[in-house]
Amino acid sequence: xxxxxxxxxxxxxxxxxxxxxxxxxxxxxxxxxxxxxxxxxxxxxxxxxxxxxxxxxxxxxxxxxxxxxxxxxxxxxxxxxxxxxxxxxxxxxxxxxxxxxxxxxxxxxxxxxxxxxxxxxxxxxxxxxxxxxxxxxxxxxxxxxxxxxxxxxxxxxxxxxxxxxxxxxxxxxxxxxxxxxxxxxxxxxxxxxxxxxxxxxxxxxxxxxxxxxxxxxxxxxxxxxxxxxxxxxxxxxxxxxxxxxx
Amino acid sequence: xxxxxxxxxxxxxxxxxxxxxxxxxxxxxxxxxxxxxxxxxxxxxxxxxxxxxxxxxxxxxxxxxxxxxxxxxxxxxxxxxxxxxxxxxxxxxxxxxxxxxxxxxxxxxxxxxxxxxxxxxxxxxxxxxxxxxxxxxxxxxxxxxxxxxxxxxxxxxxxxxxxxxxxxxxxxxxxxxxxxxxxxxxxxxxxxxxxxxxxxxxxxxxxxxxxxxxxxxxxxxxxxxxxxxxxxxxxxxxxxxxxxxxxxxxxxxxxxxxxxxxxxxxxxxxxxxxxxxxxxxxxxxxxxxxxxxxxxxxxxxxxxxxxxxx
Numbered sequence: 001x002x003x004x005x006x007x008x009x010x011x012x013x014x015x016x017x018x019x020x021x022x023x024x025x026x027x028x029x030x031x032x033x034x035x036x037x038x039x040x041x042x043x044x045x046x047x048x049x050x051x052x053x054x055x056x057x058x059x060x061x062x063x064x065x066x067x068x069x070x071x072x073x074x075x076x077x078x079x080x081x082x083x084x085x086x087x088x089x090x091x092x093x094x095x096x097x098x099x100x101x102x103x104x105x106x107x108x109x110x111x112x113x114x115x116x117x118x119x120x121x122x123x124x125x126x127x128x129x130x131x132x133x134x135x136x137x138x139x140x141x142x143x144x145x146x147x148x149x150x151x152x153x154x155x156x157x158x159x160x161x162x163x164x165x166x167x168x169x170x171x172x173x174x175x176x177x178x179x180x181x182x183x184x185x186x187x188x189x190x191x192x193x194x195x196x197x198x199x200x201x202x203x204x205x206x207x208x209x210x211x212x213x214x215x216x217x218x219x220x221x222x223x224x225x226x227x228x229x230x231x232x233x234x235x236x237x238x239x240x241x242x243x244x245x246x
Numbered sequence: 247x248x249x250x251x252x253x254x255x256x257x258x259x260x261x262x263x264x265x266x267x268x269x270x271x272x273x274x275x276x277x278x279x280x281x282x283x284x285x286x287x288x289x290x291x292x293x294x295x296x297x298x299x300x301x302x303x304x305x306x307x308x309x310x311x312x313x314x315x316x317x318x319x320x321x322x323x324x325x326x327x328x329x330x331x332x333x334x335x336x337x338x339x340x341x342x343x344x345x346x347x348x349x350x351x352x353x354x355x356x357x358x359x360x361x362x363x364x365x366x367x368x369x370x371x372x373x374x375x376x377x378x379x380x381x382x383x384x385x386x387x388x389x390x391x392x393x394x395x396x397x398x399x400x401x402x403x404x405x406x407x408x409x410x411x412x413x414x415x416x417x418x419x420x421x422x423x424x425x426x427x428x429x430x431x432x433x434x435x436x437x438x439x440x441x442x443x444x445x446x447x448x449x450x451x452x453x454x455x456x457x458x459x460x461x462x463x464x465x466x467x468x469x470x471x472x473x474x475x476x477x478x479x480x481x482x483x484x485x486x487x488x489x490x491x492x493x494x495x496x497x498x499x500x501x502x503x504x505x506x507x508x509x510x511x512x513x514x515x516x517x518x519x520x521x522x523x524x525x526x527x528x529x530x531x532x533x534x535x536x537x538x539x540x541x542x543x544x545x546x547x548x549x550x551x552x553x554x555x556x
Contacts (some may be wrong), residue, residue, distance in 0.1 A: 007350040011336070011343075018338040018379075086334025086395075089298050090351045092323035240319075241301045 004092040008100025009107075016070055016108050029069070032114055033062060045128050047134045050124045053212060056136075056144040059116050063109035063149035064156045069182055070108055071160030072173035073102040079246070080169050087232030088240050098238050102157045102231070109153035117145060140212040143220065151223040156181070158230035165237050166246065248396040251276045251403050251435040252297060259292055259459075268459035269306065274452065276402070279436040281450030281467075283443070283548060290439035291331055294405045297437070298328060305330045311402055324352075327396025327434075327513035328405040333388055337381035341372055343392050344380060344397055352399035359398075367395040370424055380407040386417035393425060395547070403435045410445060422448060443545035453544070455551050462551045470547050478546060479520050481510040481527065482536040490530045494523065501550045 037058065043048045049055060078084035087097065125134055136142055160177050167173035192200070207215065252274035261269040267289045284290050295301045297310050299319030308315040310322045335344050340364060349359040367373040370390045381387060389409065395403050409425065410418040426449055440446055446453055447467050454464040458515045463470055486505050494503040499518035504511055510532075512523060524534055 003353060006350065007347065009341075011347045012352070014343060015336060015338055081337065083334050083336055085300070085330050086331070088300060089323060089328040089330060090348065091320065092351050093320070093355070126416035162536065197307075240299075244295060244300045 001093060001096055004096030005100045005103070008092065008097055009104050011232060012074075012101050012104030013107070016160060019073075030066070030115075033066070033112060034115055034119055037062060038116040039123050042120035047124045047128050047131065050120060051134060051136055051141070053136075053138065053141045053144055053216075056117070056141055056148060060144065060148035060152050063113040063153040064181075066112045067105050067109035067153040067156045068177050069174070070159060071102070071105040071157045072164055072167070072177050073170050074105065074161055075164040075175040075243070076167040076170045077164075079167075079243075085244055088243060094238050094240070095235065098161065098234055099141040102154070102161055103236070105157040105160070106150050106153045109157075110149045113149035113153075114145075120228040138212070140216045143213065143216050147217075147220055151220055151227060154227040155223055155230065158227055158234055161234050162230065162237060165234070165243065168246075249276075250274060250309070250312075250326075252280075252308070252310055252437065254293075254297075254306065254308040254417065257296060257303055257308050258305045259289075259296060259301065260304045265459050267296065267303075270456070270461055272454055272464060274435060274437065276435050277433060278452045279438060279450045280435060281446035282439040282456065283441065283446055283453060283455040284439075284456040285441060285552065287458075288456045290456065291407055292459075293456075294328070294330065294407055294437070294439065294472070298323060298326060298405065303512070310419055325401055326403045326405060327399065327401040328406070328407075329392050329396050329409055330407050333392035335380050335388055335392055336500070338379060340377050341367065341380055341383075342376040344391065345395060348395050349398050352401075354399055362398055362400075366398065368393075369427070370394055386413055386421070389413060389417070389421060390424060393421065397432060397434070400432055401434060402424050402439065406436060406438045408440055409438070410442060410444075418442070422520070425449065443548055445541065447544045455548060457552060463547075471544060477514050477518070478543070479512040479514060479523070480538045480540075481524070481531040481534055482508075482513070482538075483510070483527075484535075485532040487509045487531070490527060490532050493526060493530055497523065498528070499523070502546065513550060 045055075075084065078087060121135060128134070136145060156177075159180070160173070163176045163180070164173045167176065192203075195203070210218075250273050252272065254270050257270040258265065259265055270289075270293065282290050283294065288512065292301070296303055296343075297308055297315060299315040299322050302316065308367075311325050313321045315322060327485075336347070339347070343364045345366070346359065349362065354362065363376070363539050364373065367376050370393075372387060372390060372394075375383070375387075380391065383391070389412075393406070393409055396406070406425070410421050413421060422445055436449075438446070438449060450467060452465070453467050453470055455462045455470070491503050491505070491510075494500050499515050500512055500523070501515055502511070502513040510527070512519070512520075520537060520539055524537060527534055
């Protein structure tokens with residue numbers, strides 16, 4: 001299982017990087033993100049806002065966006081390019097194929113988020129070199145930086161793979177995933193205002209009384225639960241006979 | 247090792263009301279190059295999918311290398327190589343990376359994999375271009391690479407689904423030579439689907455003909471020619487009008503009658519005599535200069551079988 005997982009991961013990673021470096025808009029996308037969120041924004045906002053834990057949520061969100069573009073290709077791309085059946089005819093287990101594809105997408109999203117954070121840190125330090133070396137110092141920031149992108153990207157990747165498993169084309173998978181992503185984001189923004197008053201009061205108390213680290217940890221546990229639920233749904237949906245005949 | 251590479255018993259697969267495979271019973275001995283012939287939609291690809299345990303049979307059973315396809319799909323896939331309907335190549339990756347991926351998937355040790363990649367790509371004349379992305383290659387080169395892929399880990403059984411389809415005659419002939427050479431050197435059992443009869447005749451030691459999911463005939467190419475094709479009579483002369491051809495086709499002893507390169511070709515049923523037909527040709531205004539009789543080709547056997555089943 002481990003060998004097969006690493007084999008799929010290696011192939012996916014190569015394909016992602018080659019796709020991104022093969023010219024066209026896809027090649028520029030990561031560089032645009034890094035230039036914008038790693039250089040321009042940190043240079044304009046300065047160290048106090050940049051090293052605020054809330055800023056790290058932007059990088060976490062970014063990893064989710066990056067994964068959206070990659071994960072749609074996971075199975076729909078193989079189906080579109082007629083490589084899926086050959087892959088399924090190999091000796092590799094269902095789980096190795098599924099986990100390898102998800103892990104490669106998460107790793108890519110995480111890498112872009114970390115690259116933005118590192119470039120941003122360098123930008124802020126260079127533009128404010130008179131203040132000495134600055135970096136994230138609180139526990140919550142480190143937790144968000146290290147587990148935020150993989151957990152959120154994981155939710156997108158595991159959800160995305162469910163869509164990609166059944167989509168006929170990459171475009172169809174991307175569209176479905178994009179719409180789903182927007183519904184969730186809009187739902188989270190506007191849904192909180194429609195919560196019952198006593199729930200909102202409880203949430204307010206939590207935000208005031210709990211430490212930032214506690215809030216981050218609880219949120220991480222919640223997202224992890226979502227990741228695992230979606231992963232299990234993906235495992236249930238991964239059936240060679242259906243994939244071959246779809 | 248199992249005494250048979252493949253054994254199916256009344257293997258059936260339906261898709262809704264369509265019987266894609268209907269009571270298929272075949273036996274393929276180890277080391278054979280088995281040609282599975284049939285027109286488009288005959289059930290060839292479905293059979294391969296069933297044998298690789300990629301889909302489940304509606305009824306009947308199949309054993310591949312001694313493993314039941316219903317319960318040991320992973321064991322079967324570990325011991326087989328497959329070139330399916332499409333080449334299955336990752337075109338963004340290089341030729342070497344394509345082979346490396348499937349070699350790693352087959353759990354080949356690195357040193358053995360490196361050596362095998364070099365051996366196959368050198369044999370196929372692709373070694374110098376191994377670092378290039380496959381997308382830049384011609385169709386013939388891609389197909390050669392696609393054939394190297396399932397042979398990489400020296401599997402006991404290789405499925406090749408129309409490996410020369412879509413290639414020009416020169417590329418197809420070259421690929422056939424490569425395939426014959428590789429298969430002979432490796433000693434694997436080969437399950438080859440094709441509707442190219444010349445290919446089957448050249449490569450296969452055993453042939454089965456299938457149509458609309460039903461097995462029509464099975465045997466060596468020589469047996470099939472002798473059994474089903476009857477004799478082929480070639481008549482040199484003139485006046486081979488459409489009316490004459492229609493008259494000949496109405497004869498009970500004639501399976502096929504057509505004109506090829508100015509010669510009248512008759513495919514006769516077993517035991518049929520040529521003499522009455524020559525008389526008929528002359529009576530209907532045809533001119534007979536020379537009559538040559540011999541055994542029909544596999545293609546004629548195939549066409550006869552297709553006609554009989556209509």
